[in-house]
Amino acid sequence: MNDIRDISWSLVLFWLGLTSIGLIGIYSATQGPVAQFLPEFIQNNFFKQLVWIGISICILVGIQFLSPRFFQNFSYLLYGFGLFLMVLTLLFGQEVNGAKSWLQVGPVNLQISEFMKVATILAVANYLTSRRNISAENLRYALIAVLLILIPTVLVILQNDMGTAVVFMALIPVMLFWSGLPYGVSLFIISPAIIGYLSIIQWYWGLIATVVLTLAIFIIQRRTWLTFASFVCGVLMVIGVQVALFQVLQPHQRARIAAFTNPSFDPQGAGWNVIQAKTAIGSGGIYGKGFLEGTQTQRRFLPEQWTDFIFCVVGEEFGFIGASLVVLLFLGMVLRMLNAAGSHKHPFAQLVIVGVTTILFIHFFINVGSATGLLPVIGLPLPFVSYGGSAFLANTLMLAICVNLDTYKRQFSIYR
Structure with missing residues (x-):
């Protein structure tokens, strides 16, 4: 292990x-006067979180004694083992809040998809590191990398966990862009998300975004086939969103989206979460x-205040100052990780750190966006803040790997 001074403190x-x-937020949400309204197993969440933090500290320290080559050499093995566990979860897992995402491992239940994020980042980073000739004309390698991400995404969707599926999908444009995919192609890959988001608000906003993004892609890339594909995919996305809203989604899912665009339409039902969250923060x-x-x-009054809406607890009890502190800490972490990726000489380490940064930022963005009414309520925890053993453990594991790669960057830069 390197000198302790080399660690990214x-x-x-x-x-x-x-x-x-x-911890402060979870204690307030489960141990304060509210405890009289909560069942005992919810009141115990604070003490269970302490145990998970203790385990995570051991992992954070222990990871620093591994060689950074370990993560590259065993990436495919970890990915395959993760897929095996995902399939087991789909077949024999336990259903919690409508999602069959939990697998009994000894005395505890683990959300395997949280750990699959780590394995997916490592596998995709390893693959793209060995195939760095991606271009607009030759997308074969890019498509294989996308497939590595889509396989666990499909398994997560089959488990009925759409929030986690969104997080996996976010890896595609970011990791491909960082690996050398041209700007126009990268914009083409992320354009469906932009068009889909605007189409939820109003269908014609989706069409406007389709035209604007298609023109931007043509100006940047100057490829007729890519421009045509962008326009067709944009139109199909607008149509697909409308079909999904009115034909595919379950009633409670449509209600969440309706509550996002107009929370007051059902203040005692789907709009309750958004109204109470905004009231608490305000x-x-x-x-x-x-x-x-x-x-x-x-x-x-706050729903799931120890997990999905814990940002509202901080905002209500510690005000703008407390909420801003959470945002600043997250942004500080993200910027520090991007700096670590940019300063690293090894492409594998760069992609891993960027992938982890993407996962953490998407969680942060969606959680805070849901709590403030800027995004539909999807149900993603706030990393390192929300209660949840699997998520906390997996997020700490990802961060520990980034610390390891940054600590050993001098040695790792010479590895091939």
Whole structure:
């Protein structure tokens, strides 16, 4: 192991700061006056989180004693083993909140898809590192990399966990772009997400975005086939979103989307989550109501306040200052990780760090966006802050790998 001074202590401190805020929020959401409204197993979440943090600290330290070549050499093996566990989960897993994502491993239930994110990043990074001749004319290698991401994505969708599927899909444009995919092709890959988001608001906004993005892709790439494909895919996305909204999605899923565009349409039903979340954050003001003093939190108006809406707990009890601290810590972590990726000489390490950064940022973006009403409520935890053993453990594992790669960057740069 390198000298202790070589360790990226800034990442460790960001992790420690977010974890500490999370513990405070979980305690308030489960142990304060609100405890009288909660079943005992929910009240125990704070103490269970302490155990997961203890385990994660051991992993964070232990990973630093591994050679960085370990993650590259065993990436495909870990990926295959992860897929095996995903299939087992699909066949024999337990259903929680409508998603069959949990597998009994000894005395605990683990959400295997959380750990599959780690294996997928390592496998895709290893593959793209050995195939760095991606271009607009030859997308064979890019398509294989996309397939490596789509396989676990499909398994997650079959488990009825659309939120996690979105996170997997976010890896595609970012990792391909960082590996050398041209700007126009990268824009083509992410354009369906932009068009789909705007089509949910209004179908004609999706068509406008289709035209604008198609023109941008043509100007950047100057490829007729790519321009045509962009326009066709955009139109199909607009049509697909409308069909999904009215023909495919379940009633509760359509209600969530309707609540996003207009929370007041069903204030006692689907719009309840958004209204209560925004009320909690808004009522916190600048300094907040004080620890254990949040009315929305302590009177149990906030849904899933120890997981999906824990940002609202922080915003209500610690105000704009507390919420801003969470945002600044996350942004600080993301920028530090991007700096580590940019300064690393080995492409595998770069892609792994960028992939992990993408996963953490997407979780942060969707969670905070859902809590503030800027995005539909999808149900993703806030990394290192929300309660959840599998998510906390997997996120810490990803961060530990990034710390390892950054710590050993001098040695790893000479590996082939």
